[in-house]
Amino acid sequence: MAYDKMAYDKYAHEPFAVTADLAVLTIRDGVLHVLLVERGQEPYQGHWALPGGFVQPDESAETAARRELAEETGLSDVSGLHLEQLRTYSEPDRDPRMRVVTVAFTALLPHPPEPHGGSDAAQARWVPYDTVGPLAFDHDRILADAHERVGAKLEYSSLATAFCPPEFTLGELQHVYEVVWGTALDRPNFRRKVLATPGFVEAVPGAARLTGGRGKPATLYRAGAATTLHPPLLRPTPEGRPA
Amino acid sequence: MAYDKMAYDKYAHEPFAVTADLAVLTIRDGVLHVLLVERGQEPYQGHWALPGGFVQPDESAETAARRELAEETGLSDVSGLHLEQLRTYSEPDRDPRMRVVTVAFTALLPHPPEPHGGSDAAQARWVPYDTVGPLAFDHDRILADAHERVGAKLEYSSLATAFCPPEFTLGELQHVYEVVWGTALDRPNFRRKVLATPGFVEAVPGAARLTGGRGKPATLYRAGAATTLHPPLLRPTPEGRPA
């Protein structure tokens, strides 16, 4: 759409900038990691931040998020991965430069590529979630919201498979839950529950995997057709929450 | 924040307008209703649309939504009611005038006031959800998303009480679930489930209500302190969904 200043002034009077920011989560070495970039320019130059950037005139926020993700991670095929809108942050003073509204997204990656610094970023890096220090802007809050949302969605959706490679073992799938929730789960019960949920996973017709691991080789599974889990796979009650 | 055109041109190059739109839901005469306005100006003049408007320079989208809601409904106190961000719609062509990104909100009202036409609206009206025809812009989709979200949140949150007046009977609460989900629920089982969930509702120390109704008077309840329901109150499986 062409920029029609007359139409703009007639209705809106004051311009906003719109950005798309991403909380990209993955599991590396059994630990939850998030993709961060070091800002190469003011404001917050030298601070770590979530990757993201301005939405272009011909893009939706989703498209912009996917483009930024490809640019920051060097990932060639970002079409298939899980990208989900988190929420929009629009506090008037969240960016010192001007009025910036950001649409935040959550992305989940199975086997993460090594990122490289992009145009606006001095460098990009996978950072263990627990060691993330204060971030630029309100990105701490965005990241916390993303973590909370992902944790909640694991309960009633098949989202956990988005952290896994195309073929995975039930042990790997369970590990996703344990890492995101920060709790240990009973292995036989987890297995029973997952297999009793139709469409969650399906066994790969081939054989068991033997790669490297000690112990009995595990059966390989693929993500099934189901997107929602009925009944849900609830977190163990952390506090005085009733059973 | 003052409009700094130099900063704007340096970073963003092209202005966006940001609006806040509202899917305001309530239950009237036992039927789910949504608040709609008839547009008083182009584009879509004469078409029905969700209430909403431009976010002002000193407002967050949440603040703008609350202000618009007060203006369109004539509701004096909108501070206490349930307002929740739904998602943001940013397709480049969703508004024929110019580039408009809208942050959509869902609001739930117990006893709805009669709305009145506002500044931009020829008139405002409560419309039964099932009779909503094609709306302006992409508001059909926003409304459908809102309905779906509310239905899902009823399962694992105490959101249903937001549809009810401060004091309500379990029959009224059950009616909220039935109207939003479009399914009938077993009354004794619903009662048992709600009362077994600590913090969902609490009995009002006073007496039972006798007002108008035929049948045995019901005990009055208030919303409890809990916001999430553990375990959730799941919808009856509509299709071939496994128990």
Next chain:
DNA sequence: CCTCTTTATAGTCGTACTGACTATTAAGGG
């Protein structure tokens, strides 16, 4: 080669929750 460790998988048992019912109580209407 034998044993220990590790991981996957199989199965058991008792409790809690749920869906489908039936029964009783307390109002109002004719």
Next chain:
DNA sequence: CCCTTAATAGTCAGTACGACTATAAAGAGG
């Protein structure tokens, strides 16, 4: 006074789930 309506109480069987024990199949180390 009986019928209808709505709230509330209770029953019962199937299922799900947490906690647990047992077995199987691999590698590591002697």
